[in-house]
Amino acid sequence: MTHHDPLQKADFGAIYDQPDPxxxxxxLQPFGYVIPQYGADAFTRLLSVLPIRDVSxxxxxxxxxxxxxxxxxxxxLRLSDLYAHYTDPTTSAQSPQTLREADRKLIAERAKGAAPRVVGLDVAPNAVAYGVEIGAIDAGVTDNLETDDPSGRLTELLAGVDLITTTGGVGYVTERTFDRLLRSCPKDVWVAAFCLRTYDYHPIATTLARHGLRTERMSRTFPQRRFTxxxxxxxxxxxxxxxGLDPEGKEADGYYHADLYLSRPLDATETRHVDALLADAF
Ligand SMILES: C[S@@+](CC[C@H](N)C(=O)[O-])C[C@H]1O[C@@H](n2cnc3c(N)ncnc32)[C@H](O)[C@@H]1O
Known part of the structure; x- marks a missing residue:
């Protein structure tokens, strides 16, 4: 299912917009794709320390x-549960609609008491529709902010956002997307982004700085997946x-590694470095 020209990142485009995951x-299982779990652990911790406007x-x-x-x-649910669930032979035999209904039940049964509200943004309409239908995200939009300004619906949703997150996204989205997001988000929004070390985050950090956010990088890196x-x-x-980075102990060992960048307002009241904020989050 992967397409791979010599000497470039493997192209997994064919699996991004199926009726279900x-x-x-x-x-992705054979390549040990783990970054969404690191993301969720980091974002959950950040949600517990950032100042919020609303009850959740x-x-x-x-x-x-x-x-x-x-x-x-x-x-x-953990990412390992999702791998086990979606590769289980019983699941493989189900129709997309039966699977959706089962997944909706599963997420409802396993819902956290105090769960954040999650808005999803992705250009893949089937994937977004699936996420909304099973209750993984509360709302989903398919705007492509690389090319266009946000729709009225997305602009409305952005007005209530406390934390912008991404795993596996930088490279597909650039400073163009972040600039358009920040124009419509509250001024005190935080941004937490995992970015592969093969990509340069500076253009995004510079754009966020223009919107009044200061960016820090966590000292440690995170394995994302094995090379194909x-x-x-x-x-x-x-x-x-x-x-100018050293691949020893990271890419040289066969894994993509991602950095975690945290951006927050210059006048944020929580000022501990991201290393301290996330010290025991993983
Ligand atoms: C590697 S997947 C990462 C998905 C998920 N965050 C994860 O970590 O498993 C990249 C995703 O970026 C989406 N994408 C590509 N271009 C985009 C754009 N311009 N705006 C929003 N999403 C985009 C793709 O549809 C795909 O779902």
Whole structure:
């Protein structure tokens, strides 16, 4: 299912907009794709410390796909549970509609008492519809902010956002998307983004700074997934070297690694460094 030209990142586009996430999980499982769980653990911790306007905070998950981070934030299910569920032979035999109904029940049964509200943004309409239908995300939009300004509906949703998150999204989305988001979000929104070390986050951090947010990078990095093959490994190693980074112990060991960036208002009252905020979150 993957398409891979020599020396570039593998293309998983075919699994991003299916009627349900079975192909997503069965394709990514062999590569140990784990970043949504690190994301959910980090975002849950951040939600417990950021100042919120309402009774429950609102997250905007950028590149939300089938609502995977939403499921992990809103229920006590872990990513390992989702892999087991979506690759189970019983699940494989179900029709998309039967699966949706079962998943909706599962998420409702496993819902956390104090769950955040999650808005999903992704250009994949089937994935977004699935996420909304099973209750992984409370609302979903398919605007492409790389090319267009937000729709009226998205603009309304953005007005209530406390935390913008993304895992596996930077590269697909750039400073163009973040600029458009920040124009409509509250001035004190926080942004927590995992970004592969093969990509440069500086253009996004610079854009966020123009909107009054200061960015910190966590000291540790996070394995995202194994490389699909030797060509991809070589591509990633040369990209991080070009960026002046050392691949030893990270990409050289066969894994993409992501940095975690946290951006918050200059006058934020919670001022501990992101390393301290997330010290024991994982
Ligand atoms: C690698 S997946 C990551 C999905 C999920 N966040 C995760 O960690 O499993 C990348 C996602 O980015 C979405 N995407 C690509 N271009 C986009 C854009 N311009 N705006 C929003 N989403 C986009 C794709 O549809 C896909 O769902």
């Amino acid at each position: 079975r192909a997503y999980f069965s394709t 905070p609102t997250v905007l998950d950028v590149c939300s796909s089938y609502g995977i981070v939403g499921t992990l934030l809103r229920s006590d 093959d030797e060509d991809e490994r070589q591509w990633a190693i040369s990209r991080v070297r070009e960026r």
